[in-house]
Amino acid sequence: MNLSIHPLILLLIFPGGLFLLSFGLLYEWVDRKLVARFQNRVGPRWFQPLADAIKLLAKEEIIPNGVHKIMFLLLPIVAITGALTAALYVPMFGFNAAFSFEGDLIVVLYLLSLMTLCIGLAGANTLSRFTIIGATRALTQMFSYEAPFLLAMLGPAIAAGTWNIGKINAFAGENIWFILAQPIGFIVAVVGLMGKLELPPFDAPEAETEIVAGALTEYSGRGLALFHLGKNVELVIGLTLVVVFYLGGIANPLEFILKSAGLFLVVTALQSLFARLRIDQTVGLWWRLGALMALLQLLAIIFGKYLGEILR
Amino acid sequence: MSIGVLLGDLLKSLFSKPVTQNYPFKKSITPDLLRGKLVYDPEKCVGCMLCIKDCPSNAIELITVDKLNKRFVMRYHADRCVYCSQCVQNCRFNCLNMSNSEWEMASTSKEAFEVYYGREEDIALLLERAAQPGIDEPPCE
Amino acid sequence: MTKPKVEKFIVPIGPQHPALKEPGNFEFTVDGEIVTDAAVRLGFVHRGIEKACETRNYIQDMYMLERVCGICSHVHATAFVLGVEKLAGVQAPPRAEAIRVLASELERIHSHLLWFGVAAHEAGFDTLFMYTWRDREVVMDILETLSGSRVHYSVNVMGGVKVDLDDKTSDQIKKGMDFLEERTEYYMKVVTTDETFLGRTRGIGTLSRERVDLLGAVGPTARASGAQRDIRVNAPYSGYKDFPVKIVTDETGDLEARFVVRLKELYESYRLIKEILEKIQPGEITTRMKRKIPAGEVISRVEAPRGELFYYIKSNGTEIPERVKIRTPSLCNWGTITDVAVGHKLADMPMLLVGIDPCFSCNDRMVEVRSGSQTSQIMNWDGLRKYGIEYYR
Numbered sequence: 001m002n003l004s005i006h007p008l009i010l011l012l013i014f015p016g017g018l019f020l021l022s023f024g025l026l027y028e029w030v031d032r033k034l035v036a037r038f039q040n041r042v043g044p045r046w047f048q049p050l051a052d053a054i055k056l057l058a059k060e061e062i063i064p065n066g067v068h069k070i071m072f073l074l075l076p077i078v079a080i081t082g083a084l085t086a087a088l089y090v091p092m093f094g095f096n097a098a099f100s101f102e103g104d105l106i107v108v109l110y111l112l113s114l115m116t117l118c119i120g121l122a123g124a125n126t127l128s129r130f131t132i133i134g135a136t137r138a139l140t141q142m143f144s145y146e147a148p149f150l151l152a153m154l155g156p157a158i159a160a161g162t163w164n165i166g167k168i169n170a171f172a173g174e175n176i177w178f179i180l181a182q183p184i185g186f187i188v189a190v191v192g193l194m195g196k197l198e199l200p201p202f203d204a205p206e207a208e209t210e211i212v213a214g215a216l217t218e219y220s221g222r223g224l225a226l227f228h229l230g231k232n233v234e235l236v237i238g239l240t241l242v243v244v245f246y247l248g249g250i251a252n253p254l255e256f257i258l259k260s261a262g263l264f265l266v267v268t269a270l271q272s273l274f275a276r277l278r279i280d281q282t283v284g285l286w287w288r289l290g291a292l293m294a295l296l297q298l299l300a301i302i303f304g305k306y307l308g309e310i311l312r
Numbered sequence: 313m314s315i316g317v318l319l320g321d322l323l324k325s326l327f328s329k330p331v332t333q334n335y336p337f338k339k340s341i342t343p344d345l346l347r348g349k350l351v352y353d354p355e356k357c358v359g360c361m362l363c364i365k366d367c368p369s370n371a372i373e374l375i376t377v378d379k380l381n382k383r384f385v386m387r388y389h390a391d392r393c394v395y396c397s398q399c400v401q402n403c404r405f406n407c408l409n410m411s412n413s414e415w416e417m418a419s420t421s422k423e424a425f426e427v428y429y430g431r432e433e434d435i436a437l438l439l440e441r442a443a444q445p446g447i448d449e450p451p452c453e
Numbered sequence: 454m455t456k457p458k459v460e461k462f463i464v465p466i467g468p469q470h471p472a473l474k475e476p477g478n479f480e481f482t483v484d485g486e487i488v489t490d491a492a493v494r495l496g497f498v499h500r501g502i503e504k505a506c507e508t509r510n511y512i513q514d515m516y517m518l519e520r521v522c523g524i525c526s527h528v529h530a531t532a533f534v535l536g537v538e539k540l541a542g543v544q545a546p547p548r549a550e551a552i553r554v555l556a557s558e559l560e561r562i563h564s565h566l567l568w569f570g571v572a573a574h575e576a577g578f579d580t581l582f583m584y585t586w587r588d589r590e591v592v593m594d595i596l597e598t599l600s601g602s603r604v605h606y607s608v609n610v611m612g613g614v615k616v617d618l619d620d621k622t623s624d625q626i627k628k629g630m631d632f633l634e635e636r637t638e639y640y641m642k643v644v645t646t647d648e649t650f651l652g653r654t655r656g657i658g659t660l661s662r663e664r665v666d667l668l669g670a671v672g673p674t675a676r677a678s679g680a681q682r683d684i685r686v687n688a689p690y691s692g693y694k695d696f697p698v699k700i701v702t703d704e705t706g707d708l709e710a711r712f713v714v715r716l717k718e719l720y721e722s723y724r725l726i727k728e729i730l731e732k733i734q735p736g737e738i739t740t741r742m743k744r745k746i747p748a749g750e751v752i753s754r755v756e757a758p759r760g761e762l763f764y765y766i767k768s769n770g771t772e773i774p775e776r777v778k779i780r781t782p783s784l785c786n787w788g789t790i791t792d793v794a795v796g797h798k799l800a801d802m803p804m805l806l807v808g809i810d811p812c813f814s815c816n817d818r819m820v821e822v823r824s825g826s827q828t829s830q831i832m833n834w835d836g837l838r839k840y841g842i843e844y845y846r
Binding site for chain 3: 038136200273
Binding site for chain 3: 314346366368394
């Protein structure tokens, strides 16, 4: 579906800006509630993430000694800006992307990596022992998960023959679902998504029992609230991307809700199923296995396309 | 060697009710032997003070109003008590027992934790005496 | 060629840290993720219990010593009471001893299930944490029905026990044990086959048998390396003479072995409890005991869930003990961490810490250090306070 709204409203209220932020809070609530139900608990009520965000915004922001003050204050803002901007090129909520051009897939992926980069920088900036270790782990994990994720996103792009997310969406809607045509790519994409978002079992950069809170230990008040909101928005965009590419595209809001809910259920189940992997285990596992699987999938697609050309 | 051994349990938990008890809307039945607040029956007491002797935290005080007629008032500090029930064990006349229904004793003021047990007129007499300036309390153990 | 200056990067775990449930300070020197050095500092929960014992009579002391630790409270009280009964020459009746053993084993089940949940949480496996603590509620309900309180059961009195076992409680215990046995089989399967969990526990923190003997480790930590140390088997006390246990050991000595040993001990406890419920004889539950304990010294050793618990009681003929000295099992096991830590990754440190099942509250007793060079100092209360304030300035 197409939307023609004034660009300012598009940016600030719907479907970007405020609506996206509240949708991020909704996703956080669903995530926490589902994980709680898997663990036989009740889980929080619907307004809990909103209450957390408001509480954090109301608290004093303490700037530790020895940090670069401007960077400390600016990094959360840059992080959430990157996440919100990426939303403009992705078909959110069943409507066409607000702005789209050829090659916007690459731009979106870079903007999403900006978030992780900001967390890593924030950790390195704050000179606490826990944050430095957390920053190192976050950046290491970024290296090992971004590459396979990009390769997995590349698969449907090659099959559709375009770099434009909107056109891939249309292509996926018309043809067979890519989850059936490229199953290995789907697995790589889901695992890569969980690694990017630092969801358990890949949450070594944020391991509560080893390094308190990782790179974000010294953040409080507004900075922490912005980082959390940024992470929620990244969750929304990441899930939407995987749905668009592998679960047959999104043509209207109803499809969006149903398909996202299905994928979310699978991701939450995977979250509760495993123990946390050590950082060397995550990197060791995925750098080899994940990249290999993604390359295999790409070769299969190229081969398939070549075959298709010959047979025509 | 297997991955995701918990999957069966996970799916079962998703479709069953959570085990969290919805307190305070739903309270479970307390067992009979629960050691809640101490309850004192002044009629049976002879004033032997054995309960006070072995209390680990000095939570009981027995004030003699009339020794010959065996009229005593017990001042029980619910915040000092550790609910060990040694006093119940020591008493040979069954004056003391720990309630199994009164166990929610949170309060926002300290006064709620100083409990007086005894006949009404004895307690009134004591409080009146204590309110007058310059009068010492009768000695309590 | 000059050696480059080595900068030490120390990661402190404690005194306040989400990995620890109680305060303790561990400083690990890391190089990237590999640990190169480890140091332990304790003493943050010192409460002066041994000194306080010297101003209260024996019965009050029993209740106070129960509160040294929340999870092993019954064994502390049992050790004390057994020692005092030995001094007074009194033997508690067989039914009382059986009920004491019943409470000890129930406490062991409670402690191991709690530990299992905490260990899963340290590994990042929150789902397993929630499941084991849900099953722990069954044991706590049983203990509440039996004794009246979920923690600090207070079943002991001088000369016996104060609660008795009736049929309804007996049935509830049997049903609880059957349920828990099924769940423990499931957990055993998880611990030994789940790949992610094994990645955190297999081959980590391996302690050889020689090191265990050298460092003097006790409890399941030592038994996981093959040492045959269990007071219930080596020197049976109280009801264990009538209801013997089998010792549970494992050969590997790594973290996985410690998990397996504790889970197998759970099976032993279930079997023992069912046996007690079947074979217990009706009878008295307490005997008379004088309040004044004759002079003498006694040593009392019992098997707490964490290892060997050691009590020394000295009496001088009055109602008030002269000296009570406690040596808790966790104190023996700290040495194993610093020994094994070097070479492992930082992420393994919380798992190693939890592998010995640390109980900091039990630990902080006073140790007298005699140094040849320095003369000893005696400070009174004000001096001590002043010293403490100025140390941090």
